[in-house]
Amino acid sequence: MNQAHVPPFFDLGGIYLLDTQHQDKTGIIGSYLVPHTNGEQFVLIECGSGSTLGVLEQAISQAGFDPAALSDVLVTHIHLDHAGAAGALATRYGANVYVHEQGAPHLADPSRLWSSASRIYGDAMHILWGEMLPVPESQLTSITDGDTIHVGGRDIGVIHSPGHAGSHVVYQLDGDVFTGDAAAIAMGDAGDAATVVRPAVPPPEVNLEIWQDTVDKLKAARANRLLLTHFGAISDVDAHLEAITEENARWAETILAGMRQHETDDALAARLRAVAAETYQRAQLSQTTIDRYNMTSNDAMSVMGLKRYWKKHHPERLATP
Numbered sequence: 001m002n003q004a005h006v007p008p009f010f011d012l013g014g015i016y017l018l019d020t021q022h023q024d025k026t027g028i029i030g031s032y033l034v035p036h037t038n039g040e041q042f043v044l045i046e047c048g049s050g051s052t053l054g055v056l057e058q059a060i061s062q063a064g065f066d067p068a069a070l071s072d073v074l075v076t077h078i079h080l081d082h083a084g085a086a087g088a089l090a091t092r093y094g095a096n097v098y099v100h101e102q103g104a105p106h107l108a109d110p111s112r113l114w115s116s117a118s119r120i121y122g123d124a125m126h127i128l129w130g131e132m133l134p135v136p137e138s139q140l141t142s143i144t145d146g147d148t149i150h151v152g153g154r155d156i157g158v159i160h161s162p163g164h165a166g167s168h169v170v171y172q173l174d175g176d177v178f179t180g181d182a183a184a185i186a187m188g189d190a191g192d193a194a195t196v197v198r199p200a201v202p203p204p205e206v207n208l209e210i211w212q213d214t215v216d217k218l219k220a221a222r223a224n225r226l227l228l229t230h231f232g233a234i235s236d237v238d239a240h241l242e243a244i245t246e247e248n249a250r251w252a253e254t255i256l257a258g259m260r261q262h263e264t265d266d267a268l269a270a271r272l273r274a275v276a277a278e279t280y281q282r283a284q285l286s287q288t289t290i291d292r293y294n295m296t297s298n299d300a301m302s303v304m305g306l307k308r309y310w311k312k313h314h315p316e317r318l319a320t321p
Contacts (some may be wrong), residue, residue, distance in 0.1 A: 007059035009033075012188055012225075015176065018059035019231075020048035022081065022109040023128070027187060029081050029232050031056055032178055033063060036152030041071045043152055044095075045178045046229050049084035050130030056085065058128060058269045072096045072151050076161075076180025077168040078103040080117055080129045082229060087133030089224055090140075096133045100160065101142035103167035110224045120203075120301070141167065157222065163211025164200055175224030182214050184244050186294040186298055195282045197243040198276065198293050199251045200230070201305040207313060208248050215241050250275060255306040260320045268307070269299040 008026060010017040016033040019026055029052070032045040042065050048056055053185045057067045066188045070093045075083040078099065086097045086107055087156040099107055110132045118125050143149065145160035150173075157172040161182040171178040218226070219241055226234040254275050258268045280290050310318060 007055050007062055009059050010232075011063075012227070015173075015227070015228070016063045016310070017232060018056060018063065020052035020059070021055045022048065023050055023295070025295060026294055027293065028091065029121055030229050030231050031059075032227055033060065033065065033153070034154065034173065035065070036071070037151075037154060041069045041152060041316050043072045043074065043154075043156075043256065044070060044089070045074045045227075046076060046180065047073050047085040048082075049080050049128070050132055051084075051086055051126075051128060053085045053130065053255050055087055068093055070095045070148075073189065074098045074149065074156070074171055074178075075103075075107075075271040076170060076178065076182070077165045078106045078113060079165065079181075080113075080132065081173050082180060083107060087135045088131070090135045091133055094139070094142060096139050098141045098143050099108065100167040100169045101144050102316075103141055104142040106167075108137050108140055109134055146194065147170075159217055161214040161217060162205075163207055163214045165205045170218070170267075172221055172223070176227055177218065177221055178222040178227045178229075179218070180229050182211075183218065183226050183228055183234070183240065184247065185230045185293065186228055186232070186234060186240065187230065187289055187296065187297050195236070195239075195243075196279055196285060196293070198246045198279075198297050199248050200297055201248070201309070202253065202298075202301040203305040203308050206305040206309045208252055208309060209313070211248060212245060215244055231292075247279075252306055252309065253303070255303060256310055256317060259310060259318055264302050265300065265307075268303045272299050272302055 017030045020029045022028040028046050031047050032041045060067045071090050073086050073095050089095050090097050143158045146247050147158040149156040159170045161170045163170045166180040167317045170182050184200050185198040223237050258271050
């Protein structure tokens, strides 16, 4: 990273959105800093990857905190862009790490997770994601739906939120819900997320019926704001949640139509690009913002995720009507 490029942070009313500057790009992957009520220590919700650990530490300092005052890391799920740096933070600062019970074994021993991701990213693994260290088991806490985490004078609720990943949870702190990928992608500026929703549907665990259950849970949480990892705060909660349902269905049906025609993966990706381009044009997004969307949600991986969804969960719909 260019040292002259100060890692940005955004004060969202006592909660700080830290930009990890993934691949030296702003507004791609965020981490949320929640101070203890005593104002000295702090919690991170999401931590980015090992490749951006140094940037994360700089952003913590820029926000006015000492990285050594980190007490706990809460991750929404075990994907590398959300939990990749958890082991390093646990080792370096003694932080406790919270993750859904299904994901805990993979943070204690990330070798299978790393191997699986390597099949997708190949030689680019270390450039993209850096190193993923194991979380010491004595610092790893498994959580599940309905739990409450008592940390730093705060009570943080846990809501199991699969659909994107089976081990996904969201965290609720008063009127704020930290959504990870459960509320999809909306790339905004200056800490506020955009109104355009792009599905987050990579392989291998996408399940749209279960995801709709998660959307219903998010509606029931009656949040004032959704705080997205990709990227920023959503205040129009109801509209955003409705858009997730609509866009997930639109993308899935787009891929299904191509699969029924036995199209190649490249042709299926072109279908998604056309759908997304129409959405971007309607919203009059800048090319810079469009590039951020595309960097966060790769067309080829979206094709892989949705193809697997149809083949695994609804093979009966693959026949040409």
